[in-house]
Amino acid sequence: MEKRAGRIEGPARNERARMVQTVIFFGVIWTALYCLIAFGFSLLFGVAQVLNLTHGMIIMSACYVAFLLVTGLNWSLGFSLIGGVIGSVLLILIIYLGFIKKLLTAPHTSMLLLTAGLANAIQQIVILTVGPQNKFVPTMITGGTTIFSVVLSNQQILSVIVAFGLVVLLVLFFQRTRMGRAIRAVTQDRSTASLSGINAEEMYLVTIMIAGVLAGVAGLLIAPIQTVTPEIGWEMMVTAFTVTILAGLGGPIWGVVVAAAIVAYAEIITAFLIAPTLKEGAAFVIMILTLMFRPQGLFGKGRL
C-alpha cells in the first residue's frame, strides 16, 4: 500500500476498481435483458407498423403460464418454459387476429388506444384469476460465476448469451433466408411485394409469431432474476418503448442493441453516481430527449 499525504490509497483504489467492474458487467447484463424485452416490439413496428402496447403483457403472460405449469400441473421446468413461450405466441396471435388486424390501416393513435385498453384488460384478468401476490419462475441454471471479482449469477450470464445469440439469429434470418427477405420486402413496399407473389398477410403472421417467441423468451429469462407480478407488464412496456424510440423505428437490429446499452448504462450510472431512486427516471429522460431532438431515433428511417 502506498501512503500519500497521510491517506492510504490502496483499498480505496481497489474499491473504485471493483465498482467500475460492477457497473460494466451489470451494464452488459441489463443491455442483454433490455434487448430481449425490446426486440419483439421493435420488430412488429418495423415490419407491420404496429405499435403494440400489449407487448409487455405478452412478456408477463409467458411468466404466468410457466408458473402455473410448474406449480399447478407439476410439469418439468423445461416443458413449462416451452409452454410459456407457446402461451405468449397464442396470446399475441389472438390479439392480432381478433383486434389489431382490424385497425391495421387506422392511425397510430387508434392502435395505441386499442392496445393500451387490451393491456389493461389482460392485467386485470391476471389479477382476478391468479392474484396480485408475487409468483416465481424457477431458475434455469443455478449457481454463480466470478469474473474479475464480480459475482454474476449463471442465470444472468445465460440471459446475455441468449440475447446476443438472438441478435445473430435474427440478422441471419432476415439476410440469409427466403422468408426473412420476403418480410423485408413487405416492410419496404407491401404492394410491390404482393405483385412479386409474396403473401403480405402471411409475412405479418410470421412476424407476429416471431415477436411472440421473442417476448416469451424475454419473460422467462427475466422472471427468475426479478419477480413475477401483474405490474411487470407495464414496466417492460416502458422499457421496450424507450429502447425502440431511441433505436429508431425501422432501423437495424443492432440499433436496438446500442439503444439498450445506452438505456442500461444510463440507469446504472445514475444509480451509482447520483441516487438509486432516480435510476428509473433515466429511461424517461432519454425518451423525452429523443422525441424532442431526434424523433427518428439514432438509426431510424421513419418518425413516430
Added chain:
Amino acid sequence: MKRGMLTVAIMGLGVLFFLAAIAGAQSAPPIKLGVNDAWDYPGGQGAKRGAEMALKAINGSGGLLGRKMEGIFYDNKVDPNEAKNATERLLYKDKVDAITGFWRSDLAIVCQPLIMEAKKLMLIGGASTPVVTFERIKQDYKTNKYTFTTMVNTYTAMIAYQQGIEEGLKLGLNKIAMVVEKAAWCDPLFDEWMKKYANKIVYSTRFSTTATDFSVEFAQVKAKGADIMVFVTTGRGGTPSVKQWYDMKIPAIYVGYSVDAQDPNFPQVTEKKCLGVVTEKIGGVSGLPITPQSIPYFNEYKKVYGEYPIAYTNGVAYDMVMAWAHGVKLAGSVDPDAVVKAMERKNFNYEGVCGEIEYFDEIHNPVGGGWGKGEPWGWVAYQWGKDGKPVVFWPKKYKDGDMVIPDWVKEMQKK
C-alpha cells in the same frame, strides 16, 4: 277458571311481546362497515380479507347487537383521490357506521380528516405512519379520538425491525449498510437508525419502492465492507433483493424488514436463497400459537382463500374490526362517542388473533399479551432457518431459537 284464563292470556301476551322483540331485532337495519383498500396489492388484499373474515365471524355468531353486519367494499387502487372519493361515498352515500382498510400510510393520512369530520370510527388495518395516531391524536384528541389501530406506528414497530441489527451486533458484526426504500412510512425509521447506529454505518442509500434491481447498491455494500445489511421494503424489491444478495454473495447478514419475506412459501419462491434472511411479522398470522385464536384463524383462512396468510395486514385488519365489535358490545351501541369510551377502558380485554388487547393506550395503539406499553404489539422477529422454517428469536415469550450468521456468509466474510 277465570284466573286460569287470565294467567294464560298474560303468558300468551308475554310470548307475543318476546316474539315481536326478536322480529324487531331481526328486521333492524344492518350495521355497515366500510372497507377502503387497494385490492391489487398483497398488503391491501390482506387487509380486505381480514375485514371479510371478521364480518364472517361476527355474522356467524349471530351478528352485532343482534343486527347483521354488512361490508361495503371500495378499491382505492393506492390512489389518494380514489381513496378520498371512496371515503366520501362510504360516509355520505352508504352511511356506514365505521370505516376500515388503509393499508397504505399516505392514504390513511389523507382520508383521516374526512372521517374525523364525520365523527365516525376509523379502524386502521395496516398503515404504520405515526401521523394519524402519534401526532394527530396527541395534538387534537377531541377531533381525532375516533381513530384506532392494531398496527403500531413506525416508531414503535422499529423496536421489532431493529432486532436483527441488535442480534448482529451481539454476534460481533459491526459495519452496517442501510438500504431502505424511499417511502413515507420508513422515513422516521431511517432517520432514527442513522442517528442510533451512526458510528457503525459504512454505507446508506434509499431506493424507489418499485425497484427490482439492486446490483449497484449491493456492489456498494460489498465494496464498503459491510457485514450487516439492513434492507427495508414493503415494495416488490423483497424477493429479487434476496436472490441478488445470494447470487452476488454479499458477505453481510440480511436483516431489516421485508413484506415478501413474510410469505410462508418464501423458501420455495426464492429457491431457498432466503435461508438466513431476517424479517418480522405479526406472529398470530404466521402459524404461531400467540393466542388460542391464532391457529384456528390460520386454518380457517386457508380454508376460505386456499392459501395461508401472507401479508401481515389480514391479521391486524381482522383484529381491528373484531376489537371495534367488542367495543360496540361493551358500549351497547354503535354511537361513535360511546364506542370510543368503551374502547378506551383500561379493562377492555379483547383476545385477538395477533395478541391480547388489554387496553388501547393514549394514542389508541394496543397493549397486552407479550408486549408492554410502547412495544410493537403483535410483532415477532424471525430468521428463515436451514430447514426452511422460521426461527423466532424475539420477543422472549415466543422465542424458539437464536439468530445465526448463514454459513456461506461466514465463508465470504473470511475471504
